[in-house]
Amino acid sequence: MRNLRRVLLTALLTVPVLGLQLSSAQSTDLTVLETQFTQNPSLENSVLLGQAYLNAGRTSDAVKAFEDAIRRDYRSYEAHFGLGVALFQLNNLSGAQFEFEQLTALNPNLLQGYYNLAAVLTRQGKNAEAITTYQKAIEVGKGNEASAEELTLAYTQMAQLLVLAGQHKEAQAAYEEALKLNPQSESLMLAVAQEALAASKTSPDPLASTISLSYAYQLLAKNPALSEATLVVVENYVNQGLTDRALRELDKGIAAAKDNASRVRLLTRKGQLLENSSVQDAITTYAEVLTLDSRSPVRYDHARLLLASRKYAEALQGFQQLVKDNPTDVAYLGLAQSQEARQQYQAAYNAAISASKLAKDPNLVAAAQTIAVRNAYKAKKYSDAVKLTQSMSAPTAEALNWGGLSAYNQRSYATAANLLAGALERDAQNQTVALNLGAAYLALKQYDNAERVLAALVAQNARNAEGWYNYGIALRGRGDEAGARLAFQRALTLGYSKAKGALGGK
Structure with a gap:
């Protein structure tokens, strides 16, 4: 039986799509291989035919061929490998897991068996088991002269799972091991810098920030336009309370950027930082983002800051466009607030009702319903205000106050007193509620x-x-x-x- 050639595994951010490569057959023509198998249904021909079916996308036929090979020789780890790959492609994860477990038992010196088993475990959501299995793949690979590429893939896949688990220090260590194998890899330098940054947020060790900044600046020295590295530098300074320095680094990155996507990314972060010091500058920065990408998510923040700055007409226009393009709960809520500021009370009521229906967060539902009650009162839709207040599962003090005032205007004084008493219970220091x-x-x-x-x-x-x-x-x-x-x-x-x-x- 021919030896299994090492498989080139493609590292993805998700579970890898795995392939199987065997020693070259005399022919790669599927018809020839089928004839060859019919004439000589040997173990080797079964495996070669299974590989050919995989290459042709005939995965179900590949399963049959590899199962036939296993029946001929259960100890054929090539057949188990091929069957595992085929089942993985068919999303038969329990079947694929079993085959790769068999492969590791039959040939415990193959990195591929553990690597692929870890990939299956990842797809099943068994991330803790997958991390342990990647560690085993690395151990086996080191002991059996695995290539740098294979070990790098194992390290990076494990690191990605560690990131998801919030184990940033461990992820950093895994990326550092991969970087040792690929010392010129900018993507791995960036990964180390990013994970060292993440680790520094929860670790008192100042070395984490040192490592993060060192690699980030090393990358920027090679490529000043690398926005991801600029953002690593920025976040390190933000974590240290050095916002002004972070803003200067952002300006340098923006000036060096060579594409709009990078400019948008950096300008967006600049706007976020400016919100804490200069709302007007943040508005200007978000507006600049929107000139580069009119559908950027900062549209919401831009409109939100316009509303907070009492630029109601501009805010209204922004929220109207947001609702038109992507009618979310927060977009409708902003629209309602803008319409109320423009004294469009009925429209504000309608928008707030829409927000309350879309919202999942109970606090957001209550906020939207409160705005709706207030605007129903202002629109003199007293009956709507009272009904909505009474229907609220967790009415706020403000909603109860507006609902009570609405009932009062309807001369429903008992209802008014009941609602207003509820408001005072929730906000005992509110003089307006007490007066009402x-x-x-x-x-x-x-x-x-x-x-x-x-x-x-x-x-x-x-x-x-x-x-x-x-x-x-x-x-x-x-x-x-x-x-x-x-x-x-x-x-x-x-x-x-x-x-x-x-x-x-x-």
């Missing part, structure tokens, strides 16, 4: 409740003129005329002119 609840109790002639709420209000803020006035009404309703007159006098002193009438003046 007191008014609802007064409308219901529940003077004891009104006196309790309003007494607490004026105790909290002795300069709340309307609070004193309403407190006076509550006291008068309870028959405490002396107390009421004192309250009215206090309201009048604070400038509340209606109190003059309550005191008997004109």
